Amino acid sequence: MKERVLTGVIAGAGFLGIIILGGHLFAAVIFLVATVAMKELLAMKEIQTFTARAFVGFFLMWLLFIPEPYINVEWIPFERAELFLLMIIVLLALTVLSRNKWTFDDAGFTVLASVYVGYGFHFFHYTRTIEDGLLFVFLILILVWSTDSGAYFAGRKFGKRKLSPSISPKKTIEGSLGGVILAIIMGSVFMLIFPLFANWFVAVLFMLTVSLVGQLGDLVESAFKRHYAVKDSGNVLPGHGGILDRFDSLMFVMPIIYLLGFI
Template identity: 45%
Template sequence: MKQRIVTAIIAAAIFLPIVIFGGSLFIFLAYLLASIALFELLKMRKLSLFSIPGMISLILLWIFLIPTQYEGVLDNINYTKSELGLLAILLFLTYTVASKNRFTFEDVGFSTLAIIYVGTGFYYLIETREADLIYIFYSLFIIWATDSGAYFIGRAFGKNKLWPEISPNKTVEGFIGGILCALVVAVLFVYLSDIDATLMQLLWITTLLSIFGQIGDLVESAIKRHYNVKDSGNILPGHGGILDRFDSLLFVLPLMHFFHLL
């Protein structure tokens, strides 16, 4: 527990000032975190980032992450993100032949989905910060409240397992408790911040975000269980990897945009 607390304090001391400052430094941080997350995913599948398909995956991720204000760079080469994505898939498939199926069709699918999974979440991390700092803090506090509520209420009152095949320690009571704690945070944001939403709007959006944040956590647990790994990485002592810390945000941030909160 002491190691977890020390790591959390150090990470927050680095992460939060960069988030507040924003700009190019924040974009660089998002690129760095996304690249590490992709590395962690590929490693689960025993695919090396430092290989031909690994490099294709990384380059495509970086293209995917290009913020809206810089997409004019792609106009200069006359290609869209979608077109470059299709080109990457063709290169992946070509490599299945060149590697004599050591890199398989299943590996192509995994690599492509890994790029979309990681890239979508971190792209919207950049876009959310560009929209307004308040939404970054809102999403972080919603996730922290959900995680804390699910943990403490689950420990105190949890009797019914939520999804034991995926995450044995999570309970239905904890799941509901996490949502309730997130709703408390939503009320505080309506009355104590300048977030552009009414109480009713924020309550229903927060309910959905809390639910999907917990689903994001379960999704990453399912991936780890499938590949028989305990943590996605060890870059954060006591916490695991970048994916272990950002699994909920990878779901919450895109949905904030899809629900038109921003």
């Protein structure tokens, strides 16, 4: 427990400092974090880091993650989405050219993993760069962390009905509701100080979305680990597991709030 708390305090303080600084340093750190997250996903499928299969996965993820100002290269004859689609076609062709050593399952996993990680961290970086981006990032972090804490303590105190026992046996419906309630309370306090939205209806809708989608993201990562029979996604953070274990909620939240027009 002491190791977990110490790691959380040091890593959390350092990460918040980098978010505040923003700029190239923030972009570089998020690039590194995304790369480690992709490495952890590949490891779940027993794909070694320094192999051609892994490189394809990293390349696709980087293609989706890298922010616009860093990828505006005029000599590339394709848009980002077009190049990504071309790579998918190449991956499918490899299932034939490799005589099924590279399988359809490999291709599907690689594409899905790259989208999951790449877009999750792409929109996390994007949010920091918009107007009031720092406040939005802090609000989202507060909502995600409050949801985790509220779900944990409400689940321990009141938890009876299982939320998704086949994926995460310890999570309960009561815990989930407790997480949502604490997130709205903490988010409302933040909004009283920093009114980021024009009205409270939109603000509450935003808080509900982040809290519920964050919990869904946590369950998705739990489903990954259960499917591949691993306890933690990695051991980068002593006492906390891997990068995916810490960023699973954010990776789901960021693309969704972008698609819904909140940012």
